[in-house]
Amino acid sequence: MNLNTSPLGLANLGPLAQLRAGRLPERLVRLLVGLYLYGISNALLMRSTLGGSPWVVFHEGASRHLPLSLGTIMVLVALVVLLLWIPLRQMPGLGTLANTLLLGPFTDINLQLFDAPEALGLRWLYLLTGVVVCAIATALYVGAQLGTGPRDGLMTGFARRAGWSIQRVRTCIELVVLALGFALGGIAGVGTVVFALCVGPITQFFMRYLVLRLDVAPTPAQ
Structure with a gap:
């Protein structure tokens, strides 16, 4: 197994190699759209008030x-x-920096656009839509192959090194983080469990179609 690529074709390139891997304008658009969608997802999940993500x-x-x-x-x-x-x-990259600097502001912008609904049915719609949008956002910005945020990098790193599917790794990480958070006294809800169990499989599905496969051979990670 090549430890520098994942089963879905994610190459573990260094920061400069990521920028030189071709189709950069398209990949930058995918990165920014993915991160903005991630902000929408965060806002929807928070406004649903049915429970934060395991990391929250x-x-x-x-x-x-x-x-x-x-x-x-x-x-x-x-x-x-x-x-x-x-x-x-x-390996980090431009996407790592962009995730750090933009995800918070994108979340804040969308929190201003979505009010917390009172109807339980609409709150469930927010929750489920948020989970699906999170999966699409992750597949888009990670699939741009310009580097991931810290937590998504943990997911892709484990998937590449262990040869496991994104679905398996993401679900395991979410459940472990949820268990630790609950043990520390964090408050979980039904939405937390839904997110932990569903976001991995849905992310795996969209990554099959949204990972932009590069035409260059990955340089070995040092």
Whole structure:
């Protein structure tokens, strides 16, 4: 098995090689559209009020034990996750920086566009739509092959190194993070469980069609 490519054709290129891999304008558009859709997904999930994602539960749980703001904890967790990239030999890129800088603002913009609905049926619609949009967003921006955000890089790194499917890896990560967050005192809801169990399979489905396969051979990760 080639440890520098995933079963879905994601190449583990270095930052400069990512930019030189061709079709850059198209890949940049995919990256930005994917991240904006990710912001829509975050807003829909939050406005559904049916339970945050496992990572939100983990961040909230950690905040109960640390004298730090939720935002600071999110940054620290992202840095720890980036350290886990080292043994996985996961390469960062422009997408890693874009995820860090743009996802928050894109989420804030869309929170202004969506009000929290009162009807339970509409809240469920927000939740389910948010999960599907999250999967499409992940497949688009990760499939652009310009580098991933910290948490998605953990997913693609494990998938590449272990030879597992994105579905299997994503679901395992979400369930482990959910268990840790719940143990720390984070509050989960039915939406949290739906997200944890469904986002992996749906992401796997869309990645089959949205990963932009590159025509260059990947350089070995150092």
